[in-house]
Amino acid sequence: QQQVKQSPQSLIVQKGGISIINCAYENTAFDYFPWYQQFPGKGPALLIAIRPDVSEKKEGRFTISFNKSAKQFSLHIMDSQPGDSATYFCAASSGQGAQKLVFGQGTRLTINP
Amino acid sequence: GAVVSQHPSWVICKSGTSVKIECRSLDFQATTMFWYRQFPKQSLMLMATSNEGSKATYEQGVEKDKFLINHASLTLSTLTVTSAHPEDSSFYICSARVWGNAGSAYEQYFGPGTRLTVT
Numbered sequence: 001q002q003q004v005k006q007s008p009q010s011l012i013v014q015k016g017g018i019s020i021i022n023c024a025y026e027n028t029a030f031d032y033f034p035w036y037q038q039f040p041g042k043g044p045a046l047l048i049a050i051r052p053d054v055s056e057k058k059e060g061r062f063t064i065s066f067n068k069s070a071k072q073f074s075l076h077i078m079d080s081q082p083g084d085s086a087t088y089f090c091a092a093s094s095g096q097g098a099q100k101l102v103f104g105q106g107t108r109l110t111i112n113p
Numbered sequence: 114g115a116v117v118s119q120h121p122s123w124v125i126c127k128s129g130t131s132v133k134i135e136c137r138s139l140d141f142q143a144t145t146m147f148w149y150r151q152f153p154k155q156s157l158m159l160m161a162t163s164n165e166g167s168k169a170t171y172e173q174g175v176e177k178d179k180f181l182i183n184h185a186s187l188t189l190s191t192l193t194v195t196s197a198h199p200e201d202s203s204f205y206i207c208s209a210r211v212w213g214n215a216g217s218a219y220e221q222y223f224g225p226g227t228r229l230t231v232t
Contacts, residue, residue, distance in 0.1 A: 031218075032218045032219070034220070034221075036223070041226070041228070042225055042226065043117075043119075043206045043208075043223035043224050043225045043226045044157070044206070044223045045223070046220060046221070046222060046223075049213075049218065049220065051217055051218060089156060089157070093219075095219075096217070096218040096219060097210070097213075097218035097219035097220060097221070098210070098219045100147065100159055100162060101147075101159075101221060103156045103157050104156065105155075105156050106155070106156050108154075
């Protein structure tokens with residue numbers, strides 16, 4: 001019940017395209033859903049996060065879509081660029097993020113020029 | 114804002130020795146920090162939750178006597194790998210928790226990680 005399932009494991013998108021990564025969870029106590037971007041040899045960087053009281057949040061080219069009834073959330077990267085090539089992790093936490101993060105398995109995104 | 118540093122960024126040590134890794138929140142205070150371990154091409158594995166002024170809470174399967182955590186101030190937590198062995202070689206990452214600027218949730222900001230190689 002604590003798991004967060006992330007798909008796909010890897011993704012290749014052409015420059016300018018839309019990258020979509022999906023996550024699903026079971027624990028209905030989760031109320032904070034962040035996405036992290038990690039480059040090789042670096043720590044994860046907080047990209048964008050959402051609470052369940054909204055269905056969508058947009059920051060620049062990055063958008064989170066949240067479906068509370070389906071217990072799913074996704075990251076959309078618009079106009080994908082080669083610099084977006086990285087590993088992306090979704091995560092979930094309860095207590096407004098106060099509790100430990102439960103991470104998805106990660107998606108390795110490659111943007112072809 | 115919300116910058117977390119780690120030192121050292123990489124370290125090589127001999128089997129049987131101990132290594133200390135520092136995690137600092139540079140521009141904010143963090144009562145709670147977390148320590149993770151990450152193997153190549155895998156997700157982050159939480160090792161322990163570090164609370165300022167109290168004992169760390171370790172995840173199941175993590176040896177507390179081997180991975181000593183000290184959170185002596187609101188900006189510094191340390192992880193000491195004692196009697197290190199080659200199987201302890203890994204990428205260790207810390208994070209610090211802070212109430213987000215948006216005012217709706219706690220956020221975790223990660224350090225750059227420390228690559229430990231035990232020979």
